[in-house]
Amino acid sequence: MSEPRWLTDEEQRTWRDFSAAVGMLRAHLETQLQQDAGMPHTYYELLVVLSEAPGQVMRMSDLAIATRSSRSRLSHAIARMEANGWVRREACETDKRGAFAHLTQAGLEALEAAAPGHVEAVRSSLFDPLTPEQIRQLGEISATIIDQLTPRCAAAAAEELERLERDTAGT
Amino acid sequence: MSEPRWLTDEEQRTWRDFSAAVGMLRAHLETQLQQDAGMPHTYYELLVVLSEAPGQVMRMSDLAIATRSSRSRLSHAIARMEANGWVRREACETDKRGAFAHLTQAGLEALEAAAPGHVEAVRSSLFDPLTPEQIRQLGEISATIIDQLTPRCAAAAAEELERLERDTAGT
């Protein structure tokens, strides 16, 4: 175990600013959406993805992947959204294990009511203060981070699987 | 109420990538810290700030401000961290309402055990894939967002206050 590669003062400053900026942005958007539309940001994202799906229906698994959510989280979320009347669960005929999440009219209306305020919040807190050049840079940076982390998610899943198998082998 | 300023396709792509990148980064760091050190990222931040304070003691309010946390969140967090033995609450002699949070030896050790893994995770997922130029850009962008959102927090607090007063006036 060698000495870790600590952050330089400069890196530390950047990291703390980035952390703070992201934290403030999240908090700002979360509060705006919660107060004005009565939903957390994750539910908003689910409504957006569902509204763009053909027929406004999606299999639970596909919806989980599209929103980078765990199956469990999605299941809980859809349960609550169904209670709100925004979504309807439907059985899958060809695979009896499966389930569809179907956006309802009320769900679409909730999204349409929430969208303008949310978009305005994103625009005014992120896009307005940045120059076009910075926006381009932010896009590049984000894409790079996604590329860096995507294989790592797969690796983590594989490791998880391996650990599980090792545990099971002992019995 | 005029038509909202919707995002262009380009902006939308940038926003979704940024959202995804931040989400993946958060999830990655949260999981790493939770698995390797048994603490959420917010507790790690509290330990860091406390460890850098003179005497490793801070007033609750100051700690809340330094970590951009609500009083309530901090109070709950410190309660749990005290149960873990990482922190000790101490009374303030000069202001009987006040309380100090004092980092314990065990807390410092928990931080020292957690730090290398966390720093390595930050470095490998954020700093390694970015060029020095991009890191500089990210610092600039973050500072701009902070500047944009800081007055807005104050404004939100003022508005909240005003709302409270208006409600109270009615009684």
Added chain:
DNA sequence: TACCCCTAGTTGAGCACTCAACTAAACTCC
């Protein structure tokens, strides 16, 4: 056909957070 493993989705417990309500001490101002 029977067996075994894999995949889809749900469930419940536990944790962190928010919000609103609360206690108690300090300040302010007549």
Added chain:
DNA sequence: GGAGTTTAGTTGAGTGCTCAACTAGGGGTA
């Protein structure tokens, strides 16, 4: 110096998350 207002911090209920355990159906192989 006493009443009203602020400030410091806590508390409890409700919500969304994670993790692990579970049900149940699909798919392969002998």
